[in-house]
Amino acid sequence: MVDQRLCIAGLGLMGGSLALALKGKTRQIIGVDRHAATRQQALADGAVDVVTKDLASGVAEADLVILATPVRTILSILRELPALRPDGCLVFDMGSTKLAINEAMSALPESFAALGGHPMCGKETAGYGAADADLFRDKTFILTRNQRSTEAVEEIILAMLAEIGANPLFLSAEHHDQLVATVSHLPYLLSAALMRFASAQEDPALWQTSASGFRDVSRLAGSDPHMLLDILLTNKTVVLEQLEAYSGELAAVKQLLAEEDEEALADWLSSAQRQYIGYRQAKKALESDNS
């Protein structure tokens, strides 16, 4: 039981799933969303107790405000919050990048206590329609501290993660943004670039020929572009650095192939397979640790 009155701003995949996961496990959930259909559906599902499209009235009575919108909307709400809540409150967020958000949280008045969060789960389908009460179960939920983090807010958030079955992992915001660039932002760009490259060929036989390999590598291209735009712009430096380094890896294999350097090419391919097997084994070990 989370003994707080929550306001969740943004009832999309993340906010909607959190509301569903906490249904009946908290004192009250106030849902804020700009889409009338989402508000109605969340209310009908009992995911939230009260809905409003007005952020000011949504946060007015809340003990804990949870920001579950795209990153740049989170940043703008954090700038508004001191005026909306001169008395301060607890703040948590579920944004996909953490450095800019943690800086904005650190700049809140001392009447606020704030913690950054990012659940490592997702679907390529966005919106409340894809929300799922079990989305966070057994998944890593990264937490990032800032200058407004207190033991009290950490305790409440850890209790909430325990309720939704997520595994907390504290990281610095810088470290988080590096890691997610590698496991999420870069893979997304590779996937989207592949989709654009393939579509540009306008070959009617292409989809008949495609199978599970193409499907898997291209899946992230279906991600919400609005959310991705915020992610890329708020993690620009890291993403550009990693794109550069990755392009070097591609250029290296291109040269091995061009030169038909069979031995070096075989090593390149084999090491990728070995690393993949190592990664899958590490994932399995983590999953059995958590179960």
Next chain:
Amino acid sequence: MVDQRLCIAGLGLMGGSLALALKGKTRQIIGVDRHAATRQQALADGAVDVVTKDLASGVAEADLVILATPVRTILSILRELPALRPDGCLVFDMGSTKLAINEAMSALPESFAALGGHPMCGKETAGYGAADADLFRDKTFILTRNQRSTEAVEEIILAMLAEIGANPLFLSAEHHDQLVATVSHLPYLLSAALMRFASAQEDPALWQTSASGFRDVSRLAGSDPHMLLDILLTNKTVVLEQLEAYSGELAAVKQLLAEEDEEALADWLSSAQRQYIGYRQAKKALESDNS
């Protein structure tokens, strides 16, 4: 019922699955494989009626020889075949690239009748252990004609594909090699390069942070490097061209991000999502046509 005596050379994922799919539906299957454990297991499963490690004795009595080894082994067997079978026979293959194989088939003596094939299905796990009688069901099976293709061999292969539930699609070898570079070889290289890039960071928190997005984009990195080496070397020109064009796509998005050209970046992301949705819809329409 395929009324021929078959010799399947190579009882890996593809050859093993074909043997299992044709079990009891053909006069006889002779399996050739260099691994004793694979031969024993295929025999124990009843996937094949006879096994041998000796290609010459395997092909000696066969009406139809099916080559299911990596591409360059197929090419080497095609060079040996006229000496092993001076009387000629029917030849089919399941190699992953088709231009070099079709040229080698065209060079066979006129006593041979030959057709190229490539099933568009796969797993990242290679070998007989991953073989599955249903691997080809409802999947596209590309067929490529060469100068030794006859109506007779086409009829037999089409009957065989009907038995295993695959959907035949005739394409030129050149067209095939272009298409699979886009839907398979390039995605593989992107996946393997991502795996290498991520592993090079040696960050113990990386796998804890990774979720389904990274898993899907990296899955192809687990593919059999021996098979991939043959694929890349026998489709080198096309793969290099596509790597070049793809790198241009990555460089373009990198520049949009570096310049924070928000409008153009949003367009780039949105078109990738639209194309992904179009591709999934096209796949669904193809699947319902075939069912």
